[in-house]
Amino acid sequence: MNEGQLDDVITLTRQKPSAGAQSRRRVPALTIVSHPDMRRVGERLLLGELLTGGEVHLSRMAPEFARPGGGAGGPLGDRGLSRKPLRFVSAGEGRLRLLVDEGGTQVVAGEPIRGGREFGPEELTPGVPLELAERVVLLLHLMEPEMDEPSTDPLGMVGESTSTRRVRAHIEQIADLEVPVLIRGETGTGKELVARAIHERSKRRGERFISVNLGAIPKELAAAELFGAHKGAYTGATREREGFFRAAQGGTLFLDEVGEAPPEVQVMLLRVLETGEMYPVGGHTPVTTDVRLVAATDANLEARILEGRFKAPLLHRLTGYDIRVPPLRERREDIGLLVLHFAREELEAIGESWRLNPTDSSAEPWLPASLAARLVRYSWPGNIRQLRNLVRQLIITSRGQPHLRVDPRLERELGSVTPLPAGRALSTQETPAPRTPPAPRRKPSDISEQELLAALRANSWDLKPTADQLGIPRSSIYDLIDRSKHIRTAGDLSTEEITRCHQECQGNLEAMVQRLEVSRQALRRRIKELGLET
Structure with missing residues (x-):
């Protein structure tokens, strides 16, 4: 296989x-x-x-x-x-x-x-x-x-994507049960946040939550750090060591990077999960534990089993319930x-x-x-x-x-962005014409100043589509603007007003058009005349 x-x-x-x-x-x-x-x-x-x-x-x-x-x-x-x-x-x-x-x-x-x-x-x-x-x-x-559906409790997790909501649903399903949980996901996806959410909604929420990163513990000290050690059990053991399991007694122990556990620690973890007992390093009498174990990994544990680096029975014991935390790109x-x-x-x-x-x-x-x-x-x-x-x-x-x-x-x-698929551009034959019928032809004298202003704003002060919307020739737009008391042209703007707006909008022509409410083409000419750049 x-x-x-x-x-x-x-x-x-x-x-x-x-x-x-x-x-x-x-x-x-x-x-x-x-x-x-x-x-x-x-x-x-x-x-x-x-x-x-x-x-x-x-x-x-x-x-x-x-x-x-x-x-x-x-x-x-x-x-x-x-x-x-x-x-x-x-x-x-x-x-x-x-x-x-x-x-x-x-x-x-x-x-x-x-x-x-x-x-x-x-x-x-x-x-x-x-x-x-x-x-x-x-x-x-x-x-x-x-x-x-409405999120009654976001569990401290930001996001409303389908995958985020699915993780919340998994937490709600498993939190109040005593089975161990294995959380899988890439580095930085928030696996410890999921573990804490499980603890806070479990029957042990009033007890301690201990988080341990096995990848950060020297391999020769991992067993003593987890299960404790008697004085003199190894060189440098000058005092009794409690261990994380006993520190988390009655609560939840979160083992991050569980795939980095040394072989002897894997054997001891398997015994704890099977019997609820452990042996401190240097000890000969089993110690009963009452700890909810939640583990996490960003490694492919199945591949490590094939390589002889991880024990299959331990994976099965850890995976009382499996939660996958999606990467951000998903x-x-x-x-x-x-x-x-x-x-x-x-x-x-x-x-x-x-x-x-x-x-x-x-x-x-x-x-x-x-x-x-x-x-x-x-x-x-x-x-x-x-x-x-x-x-x-x-x-x-x-x-x-x-x-x-x-x-x-x-x-x-x-800049190191992997381009997302951009879709297929449509040919002219594949692009249907707009369904909006052309506006009926009207007399310029029938256009009120309010209607003209609304059309200019709707078309971002582009005169051609404004004229089309109103059903009048483009040349008539200029006459209507000239006769309007409350609509300015680019020629009405002072040098100071254009310069200040250019600075505040950082040369963005579209933003300047929206703020000054004048024709884009005419404003571009004024900017060029003043030696400014867009």
């Missing part, structure tokens, strides 16, 4: 999925990763209509996003987004198409989308970050709607919430927590969309621990700045 076969056998005998688990339905969803109002992060929109061949139209005005479990949300609402909707259309066989109409919201998925893009399960499973108008980032991904929809959580902690420490509650809805986002998308695309080999450290460095290096900036060292770190 080869390594893969043994792994399959052990996995299937320990946790064979039920028929219901095997037939879980996954539906496309959009989760807010970044938004100018950071309180919106984590809100979600299910695209269930696509499963029945329908369409979902997404604009800044509709539809409404919601908190997982049905909490209050709302439409994206950002003024940088167009009222002209993006369209999500079923393409059959688990595939969907994103259609972007000309003059609508700019969408970047690794590169700007022109016309449309088709995504299949190979892209939707890891998730596709979508940057909208350089202000909002959504993650297009798959999820199980039945796992979208729960990318949680990244926005995790960044927000760690950022709040760091900003409170430096007295800048107000940055997460902006008062100017048109200001440049504190978390730039391009940076948020890079965080989602990054592979995170160090998982949550690495993300927490990176957020801390971003906060510290951006102290006093209006938004987060990436220093050269972090730039190099994030």
Whole structure:
């Protein structure tokens, strides 16, 4: 039997999925990763209509996003987004198409989308970050709607992804039982957090929780550290050693990196699990223990069994219940919430927590969309621990700045991104024309100043789509603006106002257009005349 076969056998005998688990339905969803109002992060929109061949139209005005479990949300609402909707259309066989109409919201998925893009399960499973108008980032991904129930107790775990909710469900199922638990997962995924959650919801929650990293204990001292030792049992044993098992008596003992246990320790662990008794080093009388054992590993224990480095009976004893903690790259929809959580902690420490509650809805986002998308695309080999450290460095290096900036060292770190699948670009023949009928032709004199202003804002001050929406020639837009008392042109702006806005927006033309509310093309000319750069 080869390594893969043994792994399959052990996995299937320990946790064979039920028929219901095997037939879980996954539906496309959009989760807010970044938004100018950071309180919106984590809100979600299910695209269930696509499963029945329908369409979902997404604009800044509709539809409404919601908190997982049905909490209050709302439409994206950002003024940088167009009222002209993006369209999500079923393409059959688990595939969907994103259609972007000309003059609508700019969408970047690794590169700007022109016309449309088709995504299949190979892209939707890891998730596709979508940057909208350089202000909002959504993650297009798959999820199980039945796992979208309200979280009555998050167990100290940040995130609302399907995999995170499944870990919570496992904890609730096993916490009050006395069976040992083996937690598997890569380094930095939060295995100790899971172990503590099990302890806090067990019958032993009033007793001690002892955490031991076996990888950090010298192998020659591991047995004495765990099981205790009598005075004189070995060179240097000048006093009685209690040991972690006796220190955790009545409570929970968490053994991290259990795969690093030396062979003699494995034998002693197996005896404890089988009989509830242990022998301190140098002792000849068994000592009864009453300890709930929770172990964790980032190693492939099945492979170590084949190599003769780990005992199969010990694995079976440890795995009274097996919980797998997913790596961060498998729960990318949680990244926005995790960044927000760690950022709040760091900003409170430096007295800048107000940055997460902006008062100017048109200001440049504190978390730039391009940076948020890079965080989602990054592979995170160090998982949550690495993300927490990176957020801390971003906060510290951006102290006093209006938004987060990436220093050269972090730039190099994030530059090692493994590109996510970007989907297939649609040809002109595959991209259907917009379904919105053209506006009927009207007389310019029938357009009120309020209607003109609303149309300009809806089209981000782009005069051509504004004229099309109103049903008048583009030349008439200029006349209407000239006659309006409350609508300015780029020529009405003072040099000081343009320069100040250019500095505050850091040369971002789209942000300047939204703040100054003038034509993009005319503002670009003024900026060029003043010798400024965008």
